[in-house]
Amino acid sequence: MRLLTLRLENGTGTTAVRQDGDTLTQIDGFPDVGALLKDAHWATIAQAASGATYPAEGADLAAVVPSPGKIICVGHNYRNHIKEMGREVPSHPTLFAKYQESLIGPNDDLALPQESDTVDWEAELAVVIGKTGRRIPEGQAAEHIAGYAVLNDVSMRDYQFRTIQWLQGKTWEKSTPFGPALVTQDEFTPGPLMTSAVDGEVQQSTPTSDLVFTPEFLVSYISTIITLNPGDVIATGTPGGVGHAQDPKRYLQEGQVLVTTIEGLGQLTNRVVKEA
Template sequence: MKLLTLRLGSGDNSVTKAVRLDGGTLTEIDGFADVGELLRAADWETTAKAANGATHAFDGADLAAVVPSPGKIICVGHNYRNHIEEMGREFPEHPTLFAKYAESLIGPNDDLTLPQESHKVDWEAELAVVIGRKGRRISEADASDHIAGYAVLNDVSMRDYQFRTLQWLQGKTWENSTPFGPALVTKDEFSAGPLMTSEIDGEIQQQTPTGDVVFTPEFLVSYISTIITLNPGDVIATGTPGGVGHAQEPKRYLQEGELLVTSIEGLGQLKNRVVKEA
């Protein structure tokens, strides 16, 4: 299944609805305002499959971040081999973890705003894991049972803030900076391996199979759940491959007017126009 969060209306009258995508049609899953709320229902998969609510065309739909308000967004640094090498780092013995907050998320087709304070805004295509079942100290063998599915995320990074200190948080969770979606594709229809790509105005920047990682999604679910309980709707961003702008010579960062496209085969794509903050 492909599950999305649809925006309806505008301004003070806007609402969101959890929907299922079938071909070119979005079907509302009655009683659930977004995919995160749906995942908190014990029988979410059965409910989503049986949904027969109002329908909408997928083409031109206004989509929110697929899980708009996850309880946790845990990100992994230095996980793709070619990115570790381009940044001049050693292969890690343990995952490098940091956090984002829900305020950083935007929809898959929303404008990506360059903040006034940062002049080194970089792209980082990522495979996102979405949790579907609560767990603590989950074994790696059981981790798949706790994964609802996967989505595309871009961990857009403000490098000038990220590298002010050894801790990365301040460069990673700027408000309205992280496109996420378009859909949660359930684990029966996707597993890590297909190609992930980021492009700027049609020029490929990153292109690496999502399986070329040091730590697999299942390992990350197990490792992170050792530290903290994972709940339905929580998100794990599993790291970015080589090709980021900060590692290029000369260094390259996002500029006003550019179109950033992030895609993973089988999951869809994010298309975000870069604009300046008003």
């Protein structure tokens, strides 16, 4: 299944929907995909939904899970990115957090803050949790994954590297496109190509299977530290090709369009707009 969060007309709120080809079907009673996942029977409910329908083309989509309880990000998880940043392959995952205020929809404008001129792209595969768990064995981790989505961990590099802690460069408001859909595990397995492009020029292009730490390992590892709940998000890291590692360095500029794609999951298309 493909599950999305649709913004309703005239600012009347949002609703969870199921996509079937060119049609979106409302899942009544659930304002977004995150709320849906909190019901233990979410998959059955979504499959059986028969609410109002909307055209998929031109739909105004919010971040697929607009208000996750946790957004846990993984650094240094693709070998080609580790190499370009001059680091060693880690023995344990490098973890940091984002907050929900950073999320935007798959086609929303990306806010270019007035305080930073080193705004960089980072295409990522996002894991969305569908079942609560603590200390989840790696062999059972797939049971706790609702599905996958596309995310771009847009980073303000000057703020990120002010200290050895990265959070201040990673969670700027309205900077993280996320969506367009949650695609369930029966329709997607990590492996297909992930790309990012700026104004049509491809910057990153790496299979999503080229991870140091797999989604299942990350679910197990992170759940050792803290309980994972439905709707929580794990961003699994970015591959090589970021602007900060290029010579000369390249960063996002006002008016550019950042496109992030994972084959089988969908595409994020975000115009860079100077924040008021």
